Amino acid sequence: MSMKRFVIIGNGPAANHAAKALRENSSESRITIFSKDPFRSYRAHLLPDFIAGLIKEEDLYNSSYAHYNEMDINLRLGQRVVSVDFSKRNVILDHKEVVPFDGLIVATGGKPRLPEQFQLFQDIMLTLKTPLDARMWVEKLSNVDSVLIIGGDLTSLSLTKALLKLHKRVKFILNDDAFWPVPLNEEIYRAVTGRLEQRGVEIVHCRRIRRITQLEENLLEVETDREILETGVLGAFFGLVPDVGFLARTGLDIDRGILVDEFLKTRFANVYAAGDCAQVYHPALRDYWVSIGHENATALGRIAALNLAGSHFEVQVKPESILEVGGVKINTSWWTEF
Amino acid sequence: MPEVDFTVEVCGMAGDGTIAAGGLINEAMSHGGFSVLGFDSYPAEIRGFGRCVTNSRIGSNEIVALGEKTHALISLNDEQSRSRTPSLAEHSLVFFDSNPPAYVPEDNSLLSVLPPGAQVFGIPFGALAVGASGASRGRNLTALGGFAAVTGVDPNLFRKVIRDKFKAKGDRVVDINVKSFDAGYEYALEKFSDRLKSIFSKIETDHDPKKVMLSGNQAIGMAAIDAGLKLYFGYPITPATPIMEYLAKYLPERGGRVVQMEDEISSIGAVLGSFYAGTRSMTATSGPGFALMTELITHGVMAEIPAVILDAQRGGPATGLPTKTEQSDLHAAVFGGPGDSARIVIAPTDVEECYHFVIRSFQLAEKYQTPVIVLTDFFLDNRVENRPLIRAMEGQAASWNVFPDEAFKDHYQRYADTPSGISPRALPGMEGFNFTATGLEHTEKGSPDYSPENHAKMSEKRHRKLRYALKDLEKPAEFFASDHLDVGVIGWGSTFGSVLEAVEKSRKNGFKVGALKVTSIFPYHSETIGAFMAKSKRVLVPELNYEGQLANLIAHLDSKPVDRLNFVTGTPIPPSAIQSRIEELLGVLA
Structure with a gap:
């Protein structure tokens, strides 16, 4: 056989x-x-720590290549x-x-889940799912001081902690899609925004985003229904x-x-x-x-x-x-x- | 400053442009100021069959041996490239055609046998080449474009060498080949923008315009021309044929001639004839052809006629392994042939020495009036190196012929017994210096004489001459010299680069190891070699033959036994194998 x-x-x-x-x-x-x-299998929850410089990239990964050889598993990356x-x-x-x-x-x-209204801007928005995404954040953050996060979700909260450790100015836009799959009710909204503001994050209150424009390599302009914001980098976090x-x-x-x-x-x-x-x-x-x-x-x-x-x-x-x-x-x- | 020591292989079927791609890598990186050592292996059969592989080791420091681990594999044929995967380094880069003409079963796929850490870069080589030039023939250049983009090689280096390679074929051909390269380059830059490596872009190199990229065979051909070669006689045989091809192209421009003879016997006969007449000539062959020449070589010994014979060794015996390397003709070169027919045998260890030793071989042959055999091998002949090559100036290749003094006019003895054994040599036609040259045992005058006294005297005279030749033969060179060594490694020919690298690494590990380079194979400097052996607790002789042919030659110089490392894989000895053996011996010592 x-x-x-x-x-x-x-x-x-x-x-x-x-x-x-x-x-x-x-x-x-x-x-x-x-x-x-x-890349190898990695610990996704450590990506913000890597961005904050708390761990090395190698620490993200679960198993060595030798492990797969020992297990006689053909890993084809x-x-x-x-x-x-x-x-x-x-x-x-x-x-x-x-x-x-x-x-x-x-x-x-x-x-990464990107609601339809943002798909037009996906090339200028960063997500955080893989070590490659994390490397991109590290590279971007070396050139900018401000970050705008749209959406929410658990990853974005961990990332925010990392950004604050790096002394970046962080703004947050929470909308209906934030914290998917958890429904964003009033209670959660207040709890999260309160905690973020306590840590120094600026919450941007708006109903919708009208336009995102790349002004320069490290400068984006975001027009909401209430104001126009400028940021160095833009993160989109709407779950997976x-x-x-x-x-x-x-x-x-x-x-x-x-x-x-x-x-x-x-x-x-x-x-x-x-x-x-x-x-x-x-x-x-x-x-x-x-x-x-x-x-x-x-x-x-x-x-x-x-x-x-x-x-x-x-x-x-x-x-x-x-x-x-x-x-x-x-x-x-x-x-x-x- | 960051350093680089990077080996890239290109693998494909014969006809895929594999060898051309490897050559372009060597040239481009040489222009970039890197030290390069490249080696191609290809099938013995004609175009269209079999696997071709080029191996290029590229370094910011001088490279003396082939790379053992491949850091980048460019696959022009995935089925063939499967055999290359065992030598891939951890995290190696693998470039392959991501859009082959047909679906590929897993059992023929390259990617299915890669180690898990390999980083794959799929590039549609063929499709991009068609888009750029209208034909898929430029897919090897598209592949190079991808390689350059990912590893951070300045694309202008490749564009330059592509232009140089194709300029003779006209602007259109140059243009489509550069476009094929650019198509791969642009594709990879965009597709792998987050995985680019900057391996070469961060390295500062000193571009030395005196560095010349040459193969051993090219250096031999160039040296022969610079030495004033007038006649080349030969019969094609791998791996010596490229010498004949080189000379056929360039020798006529210098007033010389290349004659393809009916076989190797007539080739050596013609060489002896032209040297007898006072014209520099040579032949190049490989083991089977050399075997045919042996009787006439001994004729040169007996009649004291100069000759230059290049033996490009390959795997043997008999037809053997025509496209594989070996150092197994040493016994034949030194001892082959009837009678006590000692002759001069020298063996260069790198491309630069190929050049200088060939020039010297003409002078030695003339002065000592005997055949001089230059021993190279497939690896040395076919490998390319970029080294600063100082070509011989006019006069440096001048004849060493010892002409007879006018005082001997009309009573000239062609084989006069002098203290050195060198009998002043007249050339035919010199008035008052008539003589008989013969392969029969002869008197000083040249008359046949088989008497016991005469044979004993003339045999001793011919061997005395050879001993005297030692003063013109390069002494063994000691590396990492020391009064006492735990292990002394003696290397010769193409193997010496691996010896040097292995010894250097062992020394970095704190071991007391040294190396001796022997280039004068016969006669050899027994005192120097013996002294090196005496001060070494263990003596190791790595060779590409089964019998340990150099070891056999020198073993008697010291009372302790010689440790041997004999490789008959048809491939160069990896430095790591020598290093392991050294450290194994050190373990024994400890």
């Missing part, structure tokens, strides 16, 4: 825990991780999967390579959305994320999805939920791998920990950061 080929798309916590569990349960298989990003042919059971890469699989786990995580666009028109069921049952199985045999890119069915709710955060991701990655290796584990989430936000059901059971 030939060696089984397992492919994992993604390199975040779900993907890496899936790979580890697969290796533990299938010592003879060939396991390949594909990541479109050219900077190689983008552009499609999956489920009938032929092939993964197709950007550079026209065709990789067959016996089992597949999609764990691509999320990507599942990164599954490349799977459109492959036959996979996709809503916001990939629809999977309570065992993380998709509609195709031996194809699973885990982590932030999955929308998991909840038998009690008779509905799907999405997950957020490192702990959710590692648990789901492991379950997907064990089930792919032949087990039959169900994702256990208490119905009361499923929160509905803007029509999206979210598992917050491990979510304690906020």
Whole structure:
């Protein structure tokens, strides 16, 4: 019997825990991780510390390359999967390579969410999801004194702390999309703005942003419905959305994320999805939920791998920990950061 | 100041423009002021088959050996490049065609076998070349553009060498090739804007206009012309053929001629004939051709006729490994042939020495009236180096011929037994200096004489002459000289660069190690070599042969046994292998 080929798309916590569990349960298989990003798995929550200069870039990363060699896991970084042919059971890469699989786990995580009204300006707005983004912040911040953050979310709050440590002037525009997936009610708004103002952040009150113009390399002009602001750098923070666009028109069921049952199985045999890119069915709710955060991701990655290796584990989430936000059901059971 | 020691490989199929791309890297980086050592390996078969690889080691300090770990791999054929991945350094840069003409199965893909830390840069080489020039043939230049952008090489260096390379083909050809390069450069600058490396852009180098980029074979050809070569006789054989090609191109401009003979026997015969007549000539061959020449070489020894023979060693025995390197003709060069036929054998260790030793070989042959064999090898012949090359001025290559004194007119003895063993040599046609030259044992006059007394006397005379030649043969050079060494490493030929690098690294690790470069293979400076061996607790001789041929030659000079490191992989000895052996010996000492 030939060696089984397992492919994992993604390199975040779900993907890496899936790979580890697969290796533990299938010592003879060939396991390949594909990541479109050219860097190792990293600790996203440390990115603001790196920007603040509190840690070195190397400290961001979880595992050494040698670790993958020891685990006999083929880590293929900077190689983008552009499609999956489920009938032929092939993964197709950007550079026209065709990789067959016996089992597949999609764990691509999320990507920065940018509301439609800001997409026109995405080239001049920074986000913070990866070490590359962090390097960009470091480079930009070396040339500017002021930062304007639009949106909100947990990452932006951590980044703000880092910016204040660097003695940057920080302005914040909180709008309806801020703190997605948490609804921005009056109570949260007051609590957050109060805390930010206490630390020296200027809160900009406005309903909408009309225009963003790049005046110079390190000078942007932002026109709101109330005033015109100038800033050195502009950050956009509206949470993450599942990164599954490349799977459109492959036959996979996709809503916001990939629809999977309570065992993380998709509609195709031996194809699973885990982590932030999955929308998991909840038998009690008779509905799907999405997950957020490192702990959710590692648990789901492991379950997907064990089930792919032949087990039959169900994702256990208490119905009361499923929160509905803007029509999206979210598992917050491990979510304690906020 | 930041330093750089960077090795880049280009790998493709024959016909992909691999060798051309490697050559352009060498030239561009040399113009940028870097020290460069480049080496190509290619299949023995004709164009269209097999793997071609170029290896360029680029340094801000002088480079003396090939790089062992590849920091950048430019793949012009992914299936072929899969074999190159074991030598990739951690975090190496890999450039590949991201838009090949057809889908590639994982088992043929380069990316599927890369180590996890490799940084991949997919560039649509072919598509960009078509866009820039209308044809995909310039995809090797597109690849170079990507390499230059990511590593921070000034693109003008590449543009200059591309223009130089193609200028003979006209402006249009120059233009489309520069455009192909620029297409790759611009693409990579934009696509990888957040991953650019600045490896070369931050390095300050001193551009030395006297530095010349030459291969060993080119240096040999150039030296022969500068030495006043008039006739070259040869028969094509890898890796010596480029010498003939070089001379065919340039020798006629200097009034000389290149004659392709029917085989190697006639080649050496013609060389002996022209030298006999007083005209500088030479031949170049490789092991199998050298074997054919041996009888006539001994004729030169016996008849005391000068000859210059270049033996570009390759993997043997027999046809062996035509495009692989080896140092296994030493025994044949020193001892090959019937009778006690001692002759002069010298071996340059780098491209610069190739030039100077070939010039010297003509002078030695003339003065000592014997064949002089210059031993090179595939690695030395085909590698390119940029070194400040001081070419011989007029007079420096002058004849060392020892003509007879007018006093001997009409009673000239061609093989007169002198204290040095050198018999003043008349040339045919010199009035009053008629003589007989023969391969039969002969008297001082040149008449055949097989008597025991005469053979003993003339044998001793010929060998005395060789011993006397030592005063004109370069002495072994000691590096990191010291009164006492824990390990003394003796190197020769192309291997010496690896010896030097290994010894230097071991010394940096705190070990008492030294190196001795032996270039005069026969006769050799036994006192100097013996003294070096005596002061070394262990003596190591790394060689590219199985038998330890230099080690065999010099082992008797000291009572302790010689430690050998013999490589027959067809590739140069990596410095790390020598360093490991040194430190292994040191472990034994401790």
